[in-house]
Amino acid sequence: MGLLDRLLRRTPDRPTPTPQATPARGFAVIDLETTGFVPARERVVEVAVVHVDPDGAVGEAWSTLVHPGRSGVGPTHVHGITAADVRNAPLFEDVASAVVHQLAGRVLVAHNAAFDLPFLHTELARAGVAMPDVPHLCTLAASSHHLPRLSRRRLTDCCDAVGIALDGAHAALADASATAALLAWYLHAPTHDARWTQQALERAAAVAWPVAPTATGARLPRPRRPLDETAPEPAAPGRLAEFLADLPLDAPDLPLPEAAGYLEALAAAMADGVLTDAEVDALVQAATSTGLTRRQVHAAHRGVLLALAATAAADGVVTATERADLLATAVALGLDATEVGAALDEATTERIRRLSTELAPLPAGWDLGEPLRLGDAVVFTGGDDAVRARLERRTRDAGLRVVSAVSRRTAVLVTEDVGSGTGKARRALELGTRVLDAATYGHLLDHVQPPPAPPNHRTPSPRRPAAVVAPPVEAPQRPERGPEPDEAIDLRPAEVRAWGRARGIDVSDRGRLPQAVLDAYAAHTGSERA
Numbered sequence: 097m098g099l100l101d102r103l104l105r106r107t108p109d110r111p112t113p114t115p116q117a118t119p120a121r122g123f124a125v126i127d128l129e130t131t132g133f134v135p136a137r138e139r140v141v142e143v144a145v146v147h148v149d150p151d152g153a154v155g156e157a158w159s160t161l162v163h164p165g166r167s168g169v170g171p172t173h174v175h176g177i178t179a180a181d182v183r184n185a186p187l188f189e190d191v192a193s194a195v196v197h198q199l200a201g202r203v204l205v206a207h208n209a210a211f212d213l214p215f216l217h218t219e220l221a222r223a224g225v226a227m228p229d230v231p232h233l234c235t236l237a238a239s240s241h242h243l244p245r246l247s248r249r250r251l252t253d254c255c256d257a258v259g260i261a262l263d264g265a266h267a268a269l270a271d272a273s274a275t276a277a278l279l280a281w282y283l284h285a286p287t288h289d290a291r292w293t294q295q296a297l298e299r300a301a302a303v304a305w306p307v308a309p310t311a312t313g314a315r316l317p318r319p320r321r322p323l324d325e326t327a328p329e330p331a332a333p334g335r336l337a338e339f340l341a342d343l344p345l346d347a348p349d350l351p352l353p354e355a356a357g358y359l360e361a362l363a364a365a366m367a368d369g370v371l372t373d374a375e376v377d378a379l380v381q382a383a384t385s386t387g388l389t390r391r392q393v394h395a396a397h398r399g400v401l402l403a404l405a406a407t408a409a410a411d412g413v414v415t416a417t418e419r420a421d422l423l424a425t426a427v428a429l430g431l432d433a434t435e436v437g438a439a440l441d442e443a444t445t446e447r448i449r450r451l452s453t454e455l456a457p458l459p460a461g462w463d464l465g466e467p468l469r470l471g472d473a474v475v476f477t478g479g480d481d482a483v484r485a486r487l488e489r490r491t492r493d494a495g496l497r498v499v500s501a502v503s504r505r506t507a508v509l510v511t512e513d514v515g516s517g518t519g520k521a522r523r524a525l526e527l528g529t530r531v532l533d534a535a536t537y538g539h540l541l542d543h544v545q546p547p548p549a550p551p552n553h554r555t556p557s558p559r560r561p562a563a564v565v566a567p568p569v570e571a572p573q574r575p576e577r578g579p580e581p582d583e584a585i586d587l588r589p590a591e592v593r594a595w596g597r598a599r600g601i602d603v604s605d606r607g608r609l610p611q612a613v614l615d616a617y618a619a620h621t622g623s624e625r626a
Contacts, residue, residue: 124202127272131170133378135218139164144268145198146276152283159269161185189223209234397429405439412492452546470495472507
């Protein structure tokens with residue numbers, strides 16, 4: 097079919113279809129695979145519908161590949177559809193009447209309906225069908241009611257929680273079938289509201305759907321390609337993508353359940369570490385369609401940053417790369433760069449609070465002096481490599497920090513020979529830093545104590561801050577009293593700006609640089625020198 101033919105097929109001079117009421121039939125579970133995020137710009141490449149009776153019985157399934165009417169099928173590494181798969185597929189307008197037939201008289205159901213239904217509405221409109229106001233159910237949003245304890249609410253998370261197998265995720269028919277099974281589980285759950293269901297079914301029966309133009313294209317199910325013809329594997333995910341894959345999105349300050357679908361869409365869009373203009377447009381539409389307020393969207397964004405910060409700080413170490421990722425994420429989310437430091441402070445404080453509740457008091461007769469305390473900085477030098485690696489791992493697990501240089505904030509230097517003449521040993525002697533051998537240090541590790549309570553006066557402890565507020569990093573840190581000679585980092589504004597822009601951080605040409613940007617650059621530079 098030529099371009100002119102396709103344009104003519106989209107002209108609006110078609111007869112106006114006569115709306116027809118259809119008796120209630122139950123539910124139509126729909127799933128779409130698309131070329132991108134924004135309905136106005138992108139197209140559907142696969143559609144699947146699975147019917148579910150009012151009593152929860154899963155019935156007929158229908159699906160077809162769809163030619164997008166343009167070059168490009170979008171993220172093949174996500175949905176597995178190639179240009180060859182859709183070469184002979186019908187246009188959406190060719191299957192519009194079949195789609196309407198599958199949906200008419202039914203309550204529409206989708207997992208994250210805020211994404212699928214705008215695409216459905218837009219594609220039907222392109223085909224000359226005005227989609228009516230249809231009762232719908234979002235199984236993702238409903239999971240907050242039926243499965244309140246989940247920390248993530250993707251389709252695979254919900255299915256795993258109730259024992260539903262999901263094979264071939266991100267294939268439209270597989271996802272629609274799994275969503276139908278999840279809906280059936282909801283309908284039989286003790287938390288099910290039968291009155292709402294009945295009212296939705298009655299309203300669906302009263303909706304008059306326009307009659308779509310007669311289909312001219314044949315249904316084309318997805319082919320089963322041999323393994324050697326599958327789409328190439330995507331590039332290895334970055335650290336941010338790894339965080340996002342299992343990032344808990346159930347923090348108490350998040351606007352759930354209203355924002356559950358928006359949060360999942362946001363995490364998916366951010367998986368590659370950036371938010372494109374198209375993805376931002378799609379997120380705006382998703383927020384609008386779910387009725388989120390500006391305050392709720394900001395809370396959702398800050399909640400994601402806090403969750404990322406908590407994940408980064410969970411092992412007791414925030415690397416320079418992780419800090420830079422958090423900074424870039426904050427900028428992409430429209431948050432102030434200074435919120436990165438606040439988020440890490442909050443995450444570190446919460447980690448120490450949680451670890452403090454698990455600590456036992458010192459045993460009777462304790463004679464090893466000042467105990468180790470959560471958040472203490474520890475330096476290792478020399479000794480057996482295997483013993484040192486084991487102690488460093490135990491140190492982090494116990495809530496202490498392993499740092500690379502001795503400073504006035506260092507609690508302990510662990511070495512078998514303080515007179516070895518190493519730079520760390522000399523520095524410890526100069527500062528009067530406590531020195532322990534591996535055996536003694538290991539015994540102190542068994543009895544770590546909470547950090548000291550904030551004093552009633554303004555002068556903090558000379559050895560450590562009154563409260564742990566600074567997130568640990570692997571790079572040397574500058575003490576509060578000024579940088580030590582072997583830790584000083586020269587922060588040239590031009591270099592900092594160039595470094596930030598190379599990582600997608602919006603840094604102004606003039607004026608004072610945000611402290612979070614300076615900290616991230618210092619951590620990055622320090623880690624390279626360490």
